[in-house]
Every structure is written in C-alpha cells, then in structure tokens.
Amino acid sequence: MGLPRFDLAICADRVGTLRTDLGLCLQVEHGPEAMANADLIIVLPAEDGPLTLPVPVEEAIVDAHRRGAVIAAYCTGSFLLAGTGLLDGRRATTNWYLAAQLVRRHPAITVEPDVLYVDEGQVITGAGGAAGIDMCLHLLRREHGPAVSNAVAREGMVAPRHGSGHPQYLPSPSDAALTGTGDEADRLADLLAWARTRLHQPMTVNDLARQALMSSRTFARRFRAATGTTPYAWLAAQRLDRARELLETTDLSIQAITARVGFHSSNVLRAQFTKHHGVSPSAYRNAFQQGLRAPAHGMRSPRSDRLKEQK
Structure with a gap:
C-alpha cells in the first residue's frame, strides 16, 4: 500500500x-x-x-x-x-x-x-x-x-482520528465503577444519575454536595476517591459527551446544543469541545457525517444502515 x-x-x-x-x-x-x-x-x-x-x-x-x-x-x-x-x-x-x-x-x-x-x-x-x-x-x-x-x-475499518494531537475524551465512568462502602457508593450513583438528567441546568460542586448530603470538602474528597476524577471534571465531561451525542444524532444548531448541555454560551462550548476533541463542534459533525457517507473501500457502513432504518 x-x-x-x-x-x-x-x-x-x-x-x-x-x-x-x-x-x-x-x-x-x-x-x-x-x-x-x-x-x-x-x-x-x-x-x-x-x-x-x-x-x-x-x-x-x-x-x-x-x-x-x-x-x-x-x-x-x-x-x-x-x-x-x-x-x-x-x-x-x-x-x-x-x-x-x-x-x-x-x-x-x-x-x-x-x-x-x-x-x-x-x-x-x-x-x-x-x-x-x-x-x-x-x-x-x-x-x-x-x-x-x-x-x-x-x-482496519476504524474511524480515522483527527490530527490535532489533543487527547480524545472518553465517556465518564459508569455507576458500576464507583468504589467505596455500599451506602456511600449507592448515594453517589444516585447523585450521578440525578446530575445527568439536569445537565441543562447550572450546577456547581456545592449543588452536588448538597444533593449528596455532604459538606463540599468531604464530597470533593470522596467523589475523587470513588471515581478517580473531580466533580467539576466529571460534570464537564458529561456535558461534552452529551454535546457529541447530539452532534452525531441530531441537526440541532450549536446554540441549541449549548442550551441542552448547560454551557454558558456557544463560545464556551466551542472552546471546551475543541480543547478536548481537537476540532470544533461543527467540524466534528461534518467529519462524522462524511464518514457515514463515504465508508472505506466502498463498503457499506453498518452504522449508516442503522441510521437509515431508524429514519
């Protein structure tokens, strides 16, 4: 080759x-x-x-x-x-x-x-x-x-990666990965589920701590021990994951996606998305759609077929 x-x-x-x-x-x-x-x-x-x-x-x-x-x-x-x-x-x-x-x-x-x-x-x-x-x-x-x-x-039939050199971020850990005592792990799992349904709302670490019935300092320490990351980083990752999902599955404007995932402005979303994914939200959507339209070696894309069936 x-x-x-x-x-x-x-x-x-x-x-x-x-x-x-x-x-x-x-x-x-x-x-x-x-x-x-x-x-x-x-x-x-x-x-x-x-x-x-x-x-x-x-x-x-x-x-x-x-x-x-x-x-x-x-x-x-x-x-x-x-x-x-x-x-x-x-x-x-x-x-x-x-x-x-x-x-x-x-x-x-x-x-x-x-x-x-x-x-x-x-x-x-x-x-x-x-x-x-x-x-x-x-x-x-x-x-x-x-x-x-x-x-x-x-x-290798793998989606080509962008060439920015920036690390690409993973979806945040599932609740099953939480460590700690049973009651505490259950409380944190409930908190994460609660927060995921409210990404469009303003949320601070203090808000999360109150929902978990802990002081902010205790909550931050136990959250890190249970998840391996900070509450702020987890929340930002959740919002970016949701933004990426909306870019792939909807035709919503960048402004509408910004509102749905809880960033203060479209500029903040663009800056955070570009920092973590190496490309802007619009460029990511274009690359994703082009990948669906032009599978490698003329082969049909199974994901493209699934999208057509859903439509």
Whole structure:
C-alpha cells in the first residue's frame, strides 16, 4: 500500500507457547533480548493479577528507554509499565475503572482517567483495550503523519482520528465503577444519575454536595476517591459527551446544543469541545457525517444502515 513497513517481534520472559487470558495459544519466539534493538515497545495488558513484570523484562524495558526507545502501554499494561518507575513524575492513563487503583498504587504518577491516551514523549499510555488502537494511531500520526495514520485506520475499518494531537475524551465512568462502602457508593450513583438528567441546568460542586448530603470538602474528597476524577471534571465531561451525542444524532444548531448541555454560551462550548476533541463542534459533525457517507473501500457502513432504518 506504499505505507511504512515495520518489523514485529513478540517477546516474553521466556520463549515457547503462551496461553492468553482468552484461551488462545501464542507461540513466543523471542525473549527479553529482542527489545535491545527495538524502536518501539508496547507493553500489552495482563490479567488482573499480579500486575508485575518479571525482572528480566523490566530491566530490558528500562534499558530500552535509556537508549531512546519509545515505550507504550495501555489498560492494565499501564500498571506493568508503572512498576518500572518510568511513569513516576509523569501523566498517564489506564482503563477508567482502574484509575483510582493506579492512583493508590503509584502516587508519584498523575493519572488522567478521562482520556484515551496520554503522550509524554518517549512514554505513552492508553486507556482500555480499544483505546490501544487510538494510542497506536496517534503514534503513527506523530511519527509518520496523518496520511499514514488515516490510511491504516481505513484499512482496519476504524474511524480515522483527527490530527490535532489533543487527547480524545472518553465517556465518564459508569455507576458500576464507583468504589467505596455500599451506602456511600449507592448515594453517589444516585447523585450521578440525578446530575445527568439536569445537565441543562447550572450546577456547581456545592449543588452536588448538597444533593449528596455532604459538606463540599468531604464530597470533593470522596467523589475523587470513588471515581478517580473531580466533580467539576466529571460534570464537564458529561456535558461534552452529551454535546457529541447530539452532534452525531441530531441537526440541532450549536446554540441549541449549548442550551441542552448547560454551557454558558456557544463560545464556551466551542472552546471546551475543541480543547478536548481537537476540532470544533461543527467540524466534528461534518467529519462524522462524511464518514457515514463515504465508508472505506466502498463498503457499506453498518452504522449508516442503522441510521437509515431508524429514519
């Protein structure tokens, strides 16, 4: 296809047959020494525990980083990478429901639970499993330009990502991800459901604290511990998620969407949307609609078919 070529090697602490957590058998032909000449190392997710690397693998990753290799990880792989110390003093992300755990286990890391990936230059981390695709497309775009990234996305039947370099934000955690005692988790879950139905109304952290029957200081502390983010960031993410949904599914004007999601003005919505998604609301809608009209390789878009059926 005229695209850059890559040499791919799968390595582990020992060679031989490895059974993945999905029950698939993988033939590993290389040990940690394969990382000695690698330009890019991706630490794959592991099962829930223990989230630690064998010493030879950890040493090989640290040595590769020291000589200038790019190190990437996503989902629980971010925990494995954190264990090497390479994320200390840096920003990082992981699957949203594991963010609070990553904060507790590695307090020297600034965890950003609401993004798909965090680019710290030589070290990059991604969120959940599918976010690994976004992370890799970002790496392609960063190293080889948007034309290569978009071509690979089309070949893989993945929606091409924008080329701004800004992180793309995830929907906020579901209520099932809340941590804490039963009564407190239930109270916060009820609060989040209540707030989602009132995004069009002005809401402050004090309003949320009163609804949760807590002082503002206690509420902010317990909210962060339970969700991995701040009340303000959660509320802003909810409004942006709703705005994105309305841009994709309705013909409402930007001004009407602004009113429905609770931003003070269209200018504020545009600024926040552009900051978090890298494109303006209008540009996002245009790109989304063009993607529905022109599926890759002339194939019909299943999502486009569903929209036609709904109409």
